[in-house]
Amino acid sequence: MLASVDIVIVNWNSGSQLFQCIASIRAYRAALVGRCTVVDNGSTDGSADFLEAAADVDLVKAGQNLGFGRACNLGAARGDSPFILFLNPDARLLPESLEAALAHMLAPENAKVGIVGVQLVGEDGQVQRTCAFAPTPGRLVAKSLGLTAFFKQWDVHMSAWDHAETRKVDHVMGAFFLMRREVFDLLYGFDERFFVYLEDLDLSVRAAQAGFSTTYLANAQAFHKGGGVSEQVKAHRLFYSLRSRIQYAFKHFSPFAALCVTCSTLLIEPLSRFALLAGTGRWREVGDLFRGYRMLWGWVVTDGGRKQ
CATH class of the missing domain: 3.90.550.10 (Spore Coat Polysaccharide Biosynthesis Protein SpsA; Chain A)
Incomplete structure (x- = not known):
């Protein structure tokens, strides 16, 4: 039984x-x-x-x-x-x-x-493809740089495994x-x-x-x-996923590694994401990208963003 x-x-x-x-x-x-x-x-x-x-x-x-x-x-x-x-x-x-x-x-x-x-x-x-590796600072920075779109083995998602x-x-x-x-x-x-x-x-x-x-x-x-319903709120989905990444980094990585992940997420990833959208002609999603990052930066400059 x-x-x-x-x-x-x-x-x-x-x-x-x-x-x-x-x-x-x-x-x-x-x-x-x-x-x-x-x-x-x-x-x-x-x-x-x-x-x-x-x-x-x-x-x-x-x-x-x-x-x-x-x-x-x-x-x-x-x-x-x-x-x-x-x-x-x-x-x-x-x-x-x-x-x-x-x-x-x-x-x-x-x-x-x-x-x-x-x-x-x-x-x-x-x-x-639903399984994942535990993230490392290197994998998350590679994600921010857009490298995981070309080198799947660097991604946290185990997409190469069947x-x-x-x-x-x-x-x-x-x-x-x-x-x-x-x-x-x-x-x-x-x-x-x-x-x-x-x-x-x-x-x-x-x-x-x-x-x-x-x-x-x-x-x-x-x-x-x-x-799921996150398809309905793409800008919010982006904001919460990136915010959780930063929170995860400060919880599980060294302060220096967490800072590297945070800086790459805030400063480099919006550019790499824009380049990917532009390169694939997905112009309608650019607005969601900017709205999501506006919310993320707004969180960063508040008390919530400084307290991990």
Whole structure:
């Protein structure tokens, strides 16, 4: 008998995707689920309204956008199953998603596996490249310089690997992020200073530092649309991703290395990004680039930008 798992979904204006996500949980191995909690981060599209009277889903209305990590912590605290699955609303379970992932966790030889991810497939049926290396200052500076567009081996994303076999990795994407509750509690959950982006990477790195590894499973799949609602707010997506990068650098690197990452992100990357957009004729995205960097620089000159 497999142990139960609590599922936590953070919703923000996800439209019909949340409905499809919940339907997949109900259809596939719902008996394994101890509690399914949806934390709605102040959605205005009514995407979570269908859960108002649901007996099998714990709907938490935050009333505002708490950020991904904080909402995940809130949802996780409402359950007590030995495992927690953080599932994006643009993801859907498939028949063996939960069973195979839990079976791997429960194998005696995998007692020190703290996090498991599965193969994520998109609408085209292709396996997505969802694993990543733990960032180094050099990899992040190379990203800022635009070098990773030509030298994939320097990128943090493991895009050159076909994701066809099970293996230990530094990080799996948070769209399907299965974790032992004991490890989650040991690490005090997600670092809420990351509003969105890299909070799952930070947790993976801290789990490794505590002696728990991350495994990518190739014998289990889940659906993942990709992009999610962040497609609607590209300038904000850019701002939060770059802000989280700077926060990550100051948390995990030496002061000098963090300063190098910050300077390259603020001073060089806007030029390399503009050159890439111009070179590929994506002029419509230039406005999002400038708006995103305006927000980033505004954050840098405030108290929030100086306090890491």
